Amino acid sequence: MAEGNKIFGENKNWDRKLEKNTAERLNSLRWDFSPYSEKKIFSIDTPPPYTSGRPWHLGAAAQYSKIDGIARSQRMLGKEVLFPIGMDRNGIPVERYAEKKHGIRMRDTPREKFIELCRESLDELEKEMFEILKSFAYSADFDRVYRTDSEDYRKLTQSTFIEMWKNGRITRGTRPSNYCIDCGTTIADAEIEYKEMETDLIYFYFKIKDSGQKILVASTRPELLGACSAILVNPSDERFKDVINKTAITPLYNKEVKIIPHGYAKTDFGSGAVMICSYGDYNDIMIIKELQLTENIVIDTDGKMNENAGEKLKGLKIKDARKEIIDMLKEGGYVEKIEKIQHRTPICDRSKTPIEIIPLDEYYLKVTDIKDKLEELANELKIIPEQHRQILINWLKVSADWPISRRRYYGTEIPLWYCKNCKEPYVPEEGKYYQPWKEKPPQGAVCAKCGSSEFIGDDRTFDTWMDSSVSALYVTKYLSDKNFYEKTYPLSLRTQGIDIIRTWLNYSILRCYQLTGKLPWEKVWIDGMGLDEHGEKMSKSKGNGIDPTIVIEKYGADAFRFWAASEALPGSNFLFSESRLQGSSKFLTKLWNVARLINQFGNYEDFDETLLNESDKWIISYTEKLTEECRNSYEELNSFIPANKVREFIWNVFAPHYIELVKARAYGEGFSENEKKSAVYTLNYVLKRLLLLMAPITPFITQTLWEELYGGESIHYQKMPEAKKYDGNILLLGDKIMEFDSGIWNAKKEGKMSLREAIKAVVPPELKPFEKDLRGMHNISD
RNA sequence: GGGCCUAUGGUCUAGUGGUUAUGACGUCUGCCUUACACGCAGAAGGCCGGGAGUUCGAAUCUCCCUGGGCCCACCA
Numbered sequence: 004m005a006e007g008n009k010i011f012g013e014n015k016n017w018d019r020k021l022e023k024n025t026a027e028r029l030n031s032l033r034w035d036f037s038p039y040s041e042k043k044i045f046s047i048d049t050p051p052p053y054t055s056g057r058p059w060h061l062g063a064a065a066q067y068s069k070i071d072g073i074a075r076s077q078r079m080l081g082k083e084v085l086f087p088i089g090m091d092r093n094g095i096p097v098e099r100y101a102e103k104k105h106g107i108r109m110r111d112t113p114r115e116k117f118i119e120l121c122r123e124s125l126d127e128l129e130k131e132m133f134e135i136l137k138s139f140a141y142s143a144d145f146d147r148v149y150r151t152d153s154e155d156y157r158k159l160t161q162s163t164f165i166e167m168w169k170n171g172r173i174t175r176g177t178r179p180s181n182y183c184i185d186c187g188t189t190i191a192d193a194e195i196e197y198k199e200m201e202t203d204l205i206y207f208y209f210k211i212k213d214s215g216q217k218i219l220v221a222s223t224r225p226e227l228l229g230a231c232s233a234i235l236v237n238p239s240d241e242r243f244k245d246v247i248n249k250t251a252i253t254p255l256y257n258k259e260v261k262i263i264p265h266g267y268a269k270t271d272f273g274s275g276a277v278m279i280c281s282y283g284d285y286n287d288i289m290i291i292k293e294l295q296l297t298e299n300i301v302i303d304t305d306g307k308m309n310e311n312a313g314e315k316l317k318g319l320k321i322k323d324a325r326k327e328i329i330d331m332l333k334e335g336g337y338v339e340k341i342e343k344i345q346h347r348t349p350i351c352d353r354s355k356t357p358i359e360i361i362p363l364d365e366y367y368l369k370v371t372d373i374k375d376k377l378e379e380l381a382n383e384l385k386i387i388p389e390q391h392r393q394i395l396i397n398w399l400k401v402s403a404d405w406p407i408s409r410r411r412y413y414g415t416e417i418p419l420w421y422c423k424n425c426k427e428p429y430v431p432e433e434g435k436y437y438q439p440w441k442e443k444p445p446q447g448a449v450c451a452k453c454g455s456s457e458f459i460g461d462d463r464t465f466d467t468w469m470d471s472s473v474s475a476l477y478v479t480k481y482l483s484d485k486n487f488y489e490k491t492y493p494l495s496l497r498t499q500g501i502d503i504i505r506t507w508l509n510y511s512i513l514r515c516y517q518l519t520g521k522l523p524w525e526k527v528w529i530d531g532m533g534l535d536e537h538g539e540k541m542s543k544s545k546g547n548g549i550d551p552t553i554v555i556e557k558y559g560a561d562a563f564r565f566w567a568a569s570e571a572l573p574g575s576n577f578l579f580s581e582s583r584l585q586g587s588s589k590f591l592t593k594l595w596n597v598a599r600l601i602n603q604f605g606n607y608e609d610f611d612e613t614l615l616n617e618s619d620k621w622i623i624s625y626t627e628k629l630t631e632e633c634r635n636s637y638e639e640l641n642s643f644i645p646a647n648k649v650r651e652f653i654w655n656v657f658a659p660h661y662i663e664l665v666k667a668r669a670y671g672e673g674f675s676e677n678e679k680k681s682a683v684y685t686l687n688y689v690l691k692r693l694l695l696l697m698a699p700i701t702p703f704i705t706q707t708l709w710e711e712l713y714g715g716e717s718i719h720y721q722k723m724p725e726a727k728k729y730d731g732n733i734l735l736l737g738d739k740i741m742e743f744d745s746g747i748w749n750a751k752k753e754g755k756m757s758l759r760e761a762i763k764a765v766v767p768p769e770l771k772p773f774e775k776d777l778r779g780m781h782n783i784s785d
Numbered sequence: 786g787g788g789c790c791u792a793u794g795g796u797c798u799a800g801u802g803g804u805u806a807u808g809a810c811g812u813c814u815g816c817c818u819u820a821c822a823c824g825c826a827g828a829a830g831g832c833c834g835g836g837a838g839u840u841c842g843a844a845u846c847u848c849c850c851u852g853g854g855c856c857c858a859c860c861a
Contacts, residue, residue, distance in 0.1 A: 016823060197859085204861080222861060235861090267786090269860080277861045285858065347860075394789060394856075401788090401857095501790090505856060531855085536796095538853060569809085571798075576791085576854060583797065586810050589823045600820035647799080651808065659825080663818095670819085748826055758818045758826075782818095 010711065011602055017588070017595040019559040022703040029140050029706050032719055034078060036085045036144065038490035045082035046494040047074060048475045048524060049143070050507065051089030051151060053096060054129045060541040061579055062533015064135060064551035065567035068560075069530060069642065070498045071141045072568055075699035076637040079723040085491060087478045088143035090132070092125045092152040093414045094467035095191050100124055101413075108353065110188055114412050114440065121413040125152070135551055139560035140702045142719075149477060151470040152413075154436045159477050160470045161418040162433035163518055164407075169430070172369050172517055177362035178406045179282045184306030184321075185354035189410045195349045195358060202346040206274055206339040207332050209234065209251035212259060218246050219339055221273025223346055225332065226324040227280035229256050229312045232296040236276045238264035243276065254337045255328070256313065263294065274339075282360035284349075292403070304361055321359070366417065367404040370513060374399060380512060385526040387640055388574035391501060398505045405510070407466050414464030416440060422450035423457035434482070472510035475523035494524040496640070501529050501574070528640050531576035538578055549579055561701035562588035568700045569646035590650050591704050594693070597658055598708045601686045604669050606712075610684035614677055616668075617772035619685035621737045622661040624729035625652070626689050631726035633696045642700050649696055657689060660741050667779035674775075687712075695721060740773055747781045 014021060038044065049070055052059065074086040098109055101120045109117055133145070149156060167173055180189045205225045208217040220234060231253055236243040243262070250259050260278075267290060268277050279290050281298035291298060301312040308316040308324045315331065316324045332338050349358050370377075378399050386392045408417055418437040420429040431437055431445050439460025449456050476482075479492040499507055508527065515523035535541050541548040555563050566587040571577040615623070629652050636644035665682040668674045674682075691713060698705040698718050709718035743766070751758055761784040766774045777783065 011820090015821060220861090224861080267861090269786090273861060279861090283861070286860070289858075349859090390790070397788060398856085502855065531790095534854075540855075569798090575798095578797075580797065580810080582810055585823080590809090592823050593821070596821035596824085598820085603820080643799095647808075655808085658820090662820085663825095666820095745826090752815070752827055755815085757816075760818095 010707075011599045015592075015596065015599075017559070017561075017591040017704055019556055021707060022559050022561065025703050025707045025710075026137075026140070028710075028717070029702055029719075030137055032142070032717055033146075034084060034086070034142065034144070036083060038487050040083035042081055042083040044085065044491060044495070045077045046085035046479070046491045046496070047087070048478060048494045048497045048511075049087065049089075050499050050503075051091040051149070051471065051474060052132055053091045053094075054125050054132060059132055059135055059551065060533070060548035061551045061554060062541050062577075064139065064555075065533050065563070065577070066500055066530050067136065067141060068139050068564040068567045069573070070528075071139070071143075072564070072642045072699045073496070073498065073528065073640050074142055075702065075719065076640075076642065076723070078719070079695070079699060079721065080634070080637060081722055085478065085494075086143045087147065087149065088136070088141070088145060089149040089151065089474060089478070090125075090129050091467070091471055092129070092150050093464075093470050095193050095411060097121050097125055097128075098411065098413050099193060100128075109412055110186070117412050122152075138552065138555050139564055142702075151467075151474075152415075155483075156470065156477055157415040158434070158436040159473055159482055160415045160465060161435075161437060162482060163473055163476070163514065164465070164469070165418060165430055165433045167368065167517060170517070173407075174367045174369055174404065175364060176367050176404070176406075178365040178367075179285075179288045179360045180363045180365075181349075181358045182304060182361040182363075183351035183354055183356055183358055184304075185356040186351060187304075189363060190351055190358065191409075191411070194352050196352045196355075197347050198350050198355075199345050200348045200357075201343055202348070203329075204273060204342040204344045205329060205332070206341070207254065207337040208339065209254060209260075211246055211262075212250040212252055214249070216246060216249075218243070218251055218262060218276055219274040220276045220278050221342075222278055222283075223344070224280065224283045224325075225328050226308065226312070226316065226321060227283055227301060228253060228278070228328060229316070230280040230282075230299045230301045231256075231258070231260055231278045232281065232291065232299065233260050233279045233294065234262045234276050235265040235268040235279060235290065236262060237266065237268045237270045240268070240270045240275050254335060255331055265290070265294075282362075284360065288360070298362065300362060302359055302361060304363075306359065363410075365406045366408040368407050368513070368517075370402050370404050373513075373517075374402065377402075377512060377516065380516060380522050384512075384522055384524070387526060387528045388572070391504065391529045391574060394501070394504045395508055398509055402509065405466075405513070407469050408463045409466050410462075411464050414467060415470055417461045417463050417465060419461040420444040420448070420458035421461065422453060422455050423459055424455040425450060425453040427452040429458055468506050468510045469514075471507055472514040473518075475511060475515050476518065481518075492519065492523070493521055495526065497524045497527045499527070499529060501531055504529065526640070529574055531571065531574055534576055534578050536579050536581075538576075541579075554584065558584050558588045559591070559703070561591055561703045565591065565646060565701050568642040569650065572643050573641055590654065591701065593658065594653060594697075594704065595708075597653065597662070598690060598712065600662065601683075601690050602712055604683040604686065606687045607680045607684045608687075610680050614681060615685065616665075616678060616681045616776070617733075618661070618664050618740075618776045619681050620730065621733045621740070621773075622657065622685060622689055624731075624733050625656060625661075625737060626692050627726045627729035628734065630692060630696065630724060634723060634726060637699065637723065645696055646700050649693060653693065656737075656741070657693075660737075660744055661689075662686070663744075664740070664773070664776045664780050668776060673779065692724060694718060695723060736769060736773075739767070739770055740777070743767065743770060743777065744780075747783075 074084050078084045101124050105120055183190050202223045204221050204223050206219055206221045208219055210217055234251055246262050247264050249262050251262055279287050282288055299311055301308055303309045308319050310317050351358055381395050381399055416438050418431055420439050427450050429444055429448055440462040444458045475494055480487040532540055535547045566584045632648055633645040668678050668682040671679040694705045694709055705718050761782045764783045766777055
């Protein structure tokens, strides 16, 4: 206590320096989870943050601080809380990061070496992320961090894949992929750049079958004419009303294609009629899928035209084929005109070559046949806030089978081999981590079809969402501990951002349902986005990301956490604002000074509550009502309400009215010993309660004040008190007290009196029980 | 371009059919009142984005428009 007084004496403001004094004790608190606890289990599936070159900006840190508030409040509400922390470490972002950092290209680097470089980067980046999390006292189980690229985790991803394979949930199909002809590989969306390039827009005619009519089509990709499977015109376009739904004949190829009315065709571009080819661009993919048109591929992976393009074009490179076919169209008299246009072209970010869309053989996870069931599950799930359910439902409605294989290096390997003789896939047993690109299949592997024992490993990896979509299974020990799994699955809660509903939420439900037949959680808590001060999403490309460490160093972690909790209701977007953050920091200083004052008076813990003064009964009733509101909100995973209610109470009621009302009594000036004790007891009663109510949101200041004033076990091991019965009538009288105070203050102000000066005033009859305190507070004379 | 969400004093936010619309930050005025000047007290500031409708009555419900956000797709 003596030391405590010293801390109070020297520090009039709460700041980062004081937080750092407490940080070590705060971060060393442990909450070991036991599935056998008698307490109610509350298990949380938290997002494993992506460990990549992507900066961990303030919006993300704010979200994690709110999630931590949920875990802390649930502990204080008496639950046994499973609060794991994972690191998502698979996939393209880290590959790109390593490429940039070392100035290398993934496919020019030996795979083994490249993986090693990725892992080094991940370890460095991960360290920084742990530091950030600990800087604001994230209270997850850091002793058991999981990593999605660990052998154990990848084993789970692979085992669940094998299980699904055996259940017939995996299919093969071709998928239009980005392909760079110069690099000779598929490229990821992240590796695509867009560049304005000048291109020829060719206007040429198709004949209409069984009539003398023609239709004029404009295309930048005439070499795909052989792949044309439909012509689209806008249904409202008067120019085409005579030919809609008729059949056109492709020039040169003489194939029949339908003229289909579709909103995708814009009346003001080109001729208004667009030909759909497999595949000119991504819209073609959408349209071909939507209208169930047949694809006809005319370009091979070497960038040359194939036999489907016809004798004259076969073997030509795309550019040459385009020239050739334009000449052929001209010769045939089909061409109306050629326009030069600026065209935003997708190009490979390395070779700067325009990308081609070419179908490749990929694995899919079946979705379409269980869409209805998934929608039913999505409706059963409790979603906070409710309004975000629609986003999930909308995606479920349009979801197709999920392509899960990727031609990348740093990811969980697809655990398959293929028979050298007959190409039949060989699937190993679950329960082991496999690396088919460098390992032989398990000993004794024999092809089920032809009996051969020679195999080639699949060198692809999974889409990263294949890993993260089973986080709910990993943290509940689906594979490794049956008892644990049964006690913890389904989990109580999934927490995540609104931006990954289509991916993480959607795929997790899909995968976990397919494997367990159940929803993975009871509730999902979906937070909004942290936006910059202009309301735009923080991102590396925009350069508007704000570094949370700088903000935390400047204003303190609790100010940051309090700001995050109090700024917006869960689910709403929140804009970064330095001045509001400052406001939070001022509030904490206010609380600090309230505690400094109360600390001076000591405490009388054994005071008999039946002897309480009326003013004290008033503020205690107020406190109980506040407790009720806060507890209810915490039960509903909402810290916005507690943060704001507590701030309003402290700043608008407790400090200006109650404390001023009883200050003289607490000092013992002109009051009996019992009256003094009653005030001091109540001041501590309320402060203690406020600290408990705020502990989940602001762990540093509450830990510090609790240590200084009340000692004993950490505040974070305490239970959130239940609200006692309170007197509604006295609360109404309290409002009158506050009105009376304002009246006096106004009168003194108008009379240019100092607040200490004596004033003549009449205390209204209903405030008689408070008269002595009021007279002391305002220095009222007769 | 498509889907969804959203719009409250200078800035942010509560409120979700019914008397004078909540609070914070900022602004202005006056105060160092033995916890706090990162404070105290007081004040100004809002046709609740625009338009139409439902209703006895709308910030609150419906439709349209406009701005913003998220995800998806990116113009033959």
